[in-house]
Amino acid sequence: MVDVKAVVEAVKKLHGVVFATDLQYSCSDLGQGSIREAIKTHSLDRVVVSSCSPRMHETTFQKCIEGAGLNRYLFEMANIREQVSWVTVDKEEATQKAIHLTEMAVAKAVNLSPLEPFKSPVEKRALVIGGGISGIQAAIDISLAGYKVTLVERLPSIGGRMAQLEKTFPTLDCSA
Numbered sequence: 018m019v020d021v022k023a024v025v026e027a028v029k030k031l032h033g034v035v036f037a038t039d040l041q042y043s044c045s046d047l048g049q050g051s052i053r054e055a056i057k058t059h060s061l062d063r064v065v066v067s068s069c070s071p072r073m074h075e076t077t078f079q080k081c082i083e084g085a086g087l088n089r090y091l092f093e094m095a096n097i098r099e100q101v102s103w104v105t106v107d108k109e110e111a112t113q114k115a116i117h118l119t120e121m122a123v124a125k126a127v128n129l130s131p132l133e134p135f136k137s138p139v140e141k142r143a144l145v146i147g148g149g150i151s152g153i154q155a156a157i158d159i160s161l162a163g164y165k166v167t168l169v170e171r172l173p174s175i176g177g178r179m180a181q182l183e184k185t186f187p188t189l190d191c192s193a
Contacts, residue, residue, distance in 0.1 A: 018102040018111040024067065027116045031123050035059050044074045052078070053085040062087070063126040067095040067119045088131035095122040141165065149177025 021039050028037040036059040040048045043066060055061060064082050068074070071094040079089035095118040105111035141164045145156045148170030156166045174180060184191060 018105055018108055019097060019115045020108060020112040021115075023112050024097075024115045024119060028067075028119050028123065031120060033127055034123060035061060043068055044077050049077070049081040049084075052081050056082060056085040056087060063091050063093070063129060065093045065095065065119065065122045065126050067097050067115065067122065069098040070096050090132040091126070091129050093122045093126040093129065095119045142167070144169065147177070148172075148175030150179045152177070 025037050025039050028034055036055055038051075038055070040051055042048050043052065052064065052066075056064065064078070064087065066074075066078050075092070075094050078094065079092050082092050083089040095115075097115040097118055100118065101111050101114045105114060143156075143159045143164045143166050145152050145159065145166060145168045148168055152168060152170070153175060156168045160166045168175075179185075
C-alpha cells in the first residue's frame with residue numbers, strides 16, 4: 018500500500034538526514050548487515066527505521082546498531098506496517114501517512130540521548146494500605162511469599178466493616 022521509494026525520496030530531503038534507503042526485510046541478517054554498513058560508511062550517529070511494529074523488532078534493531086558501535090538508545094522506529102499499510106486503503110494517502118510518521122521519527126531521533134542501563138537493588142517489601150479483611154488477607158499472602166509487609170490503617174483498630182458486624186453469614190460466627 019505504501020510507495021516506499023517515494024517515502025525514501027521525501028526523507029532524503031529532511032534536515033539532518035544523511036542517508037536514506039529502501040531495505041526489503043531490514044530485520045533479516047542481510048538487512049541488519051546493510052544497516053551496520055551504512056552506520057560505518059556514512060558516520061551515522063542516529064538510526065531511524067520505518068517498517069513494522071517496534072514491539073516486534075525494536076530490540077532487533079537496537080542490538081544491530083549497538084553492534085555497529087552506536088548506543089542502542091539512539092534508535093527510533095516508525096511503525097508504518099500496522100499504522101499505515103494495513104489500515105489505509107488509498108495508496109497515495111498511505112504514502113503520505115508513512116512520510117509523516119517517518120518525519121516525526123526523524124524529529125524525535127534528533128533529540129535522543131545515549132543512555133546506559135543500570136541495575137538497582139530491590140528490597141522485598143510491600144505496603145498494604147487498609148486494615149480491613151482484604152488488606153489483612155493481602156498482607157498475610159504477601160508475607161507468606163517472602164516479602165516484608167507494612168500494613169497501614171487510618172483508624173485506631175483493624176478489621177474494617179467486618180469488625181463492626183456482630184455475626185457473619187452463613188455460619189453466624191462472631192465476626193471478631
